[in-house]
Amino acid sequence: MTTKGHSQKEAHVIEVHQLKMRYGPKDVLKDVNFSIKRGEVLALLGPNGAGKTSTIEILEGFRIPSGGDVQVLGVTPKEGDESWRAQLGIVMQSWRDHPKWRVLELLEHLGRYYEPYASETRMRPMDAADLIVKVGLQEQVNQKVSSLSGGQRRRLDVAIGLIGNPEILFLDEPTTGFDPQARRDFHEVIRRLSEIEDTTILLTTHDLHEAEKLSDRILILADGRIVANGSAEQLAEKVAGTSEVRWVVNNERFQQEVIDAPRFVQELFVKHGDTVTDLEVRKASLEDSYIKMVQHIKTTDRLENTLANFEEGTE
Numbered sequence: 051m052t053t054k055g056h057s058q059k060e061a062h063v064i065e066v067h068q069l070k071m072r073y074g075p076k077d078v079l080k081d082v083n084f085s086i087k088r089g090e091v092l093a094l095l096g097p098n099g100a101g102k103t104s105t106i107e108i109l110e111g112f113r114i115p116s117g118g119d120v121q122v123l124g125v126t127p128k129e130g131d132e133s134w135r136a137q138l139g140i141v142m143q144s145w146r147d148h149p150k151w152r153v154l155e156l157l158e159h160l161g162r163y164y165e166p167y168a169s170e171t172r173m174r175p176m177d178a179a180d181l182i183v184k185v186g187l188q189e190q191v192n193q194k195v196s197s198l199s200g201g202q203r204r205r206l207d208v209a210i211g212l213i214g215n216p217e218i219l220f221l222d223e224p225t226t227g228f229d230p231q232a233r234r235d236f237h238e239v240i241r242r243l244s245e246i247e248d249t250t251i252l253l254t255t256h257d258l259h260e261a262e263k264l265s266d267r268i269l270i271l272a273d274g275r276i277v278a279n280g281s282a283e284q285l286a287e288k289v290a291g292t293s294e295v296r297w298v299v300n301n302e303r304f305q306q307e308v309i310d311a312p313r314f315v316q317e318l319f320v321k322h323g324d325t326v327t328d329l330e331v332r333k334a335s336l337e338d339s340y341i342k343m344v345q346h347i348k349t350t351d352r353l354e355n356t357l358a359n360f361e362e363g364t365e
């Protein structure tokens with residue numbers, strides 16, 4: 051068993067090398083490589099079916115990969131013991147259990163499992179009543195889990211993931227069904243965990259705004275590979291590298307995509323002087339980059355498939 055050193059401070063708490071996942075004939079993950087440092091908040095993005103849940107569930111030890119090497123806190127997940135598992139907090143995509151428990155009762159009950167794993171540096175479990183306030187369920191404290199609304203149930207899922215004060219928190223689409231206030235509260239909880247507790251957080255989301263706001267780094271998974279790895283700003287610059295300039299001259303509207311916006315604007319004023327009004331410069335957003343990147347992969351993939359079929363004589 052490779053349960054070596056999960057108490058020591060590794061530089062990288064998650065390391066993924068050449069990870070492969072195949073379901074039947076379908077290669078979903080093809081040589082995925084990335085690592086995550088302690089205290090980092092990382093968002094894993096990608097279109098439906100890209101393999102985000104598969105990746106997260108391999109890291110949690112719930113799925114066995116078809117190939118490659120994965121280490122979480124220095125341990126191969128499928129070999130992780132109870133004390134390794136106690137360091138992880140998990141919020142899966144859908145979790146529909148414990149219907150008869152009441153909110154506070156359930157969190158206190160689950161919290162007791164973590165008591166033996168408390169340390170000088172990590173209080174375990176977290177205080178259930180405090181946690182309920184943090185996730186905004188104070189009015190549902192004594193309500194049965196089966197009677198919670200979808201968004202309230204999701205808030206409880208997040209609290210269940212946090213009750214053990216984890217070293218690493220995995221969140222698979224945590225904010226699905228959240229109203230704007232719940233989303234804002236959740237972002238605050240994540241920020242505090244990362245800043246105060248040094249918790250490492252890996253989340254998947256389809257909300258690019260959320261990824262941009264919350265994460266230190268973004269990974270984009272498409273066609274079984276990591277196609278981008280960087281901060282939201284770096285990704286926006288790398289892929290799009292352009293800005294959109296809009297302006298009005300003599301009541302006529304103009305719009306142009308440019309690479310060097312300051313220079314373009316300067317030239318605009320040299321040419322038209324004070325007649326330029328309603329000037330707007332919009333830098334390429336993460337969403338622009340994401341769409342371009344995923345579309346590019348799809349097009350390349352279609353092209354490769356067409357060529358492969360052509361070579362096999364099926365086109």
Ligand SMILES: Nc1ncnc2c1ncn2[C@@H]1O[C@H](COP(=O)(O)OP(=O)(O)OP(=O)(O)O)[C@@H](O)[C@H]1O
Nearest residue numbers: 073074078096097098099100101102103104105143
């Ligand atoms: N147990 C399984 N058996 C067969 N195919 C599977 C299994 N689990 C996942 N898949 C397939 O693997 C691919 C990746 O699934 P996964 O759930 O990891 O994607 P995802 O990126 O999380 O998608 P989404 O954004 O829709 O949640 C999908 O095409 C899915 O149909």
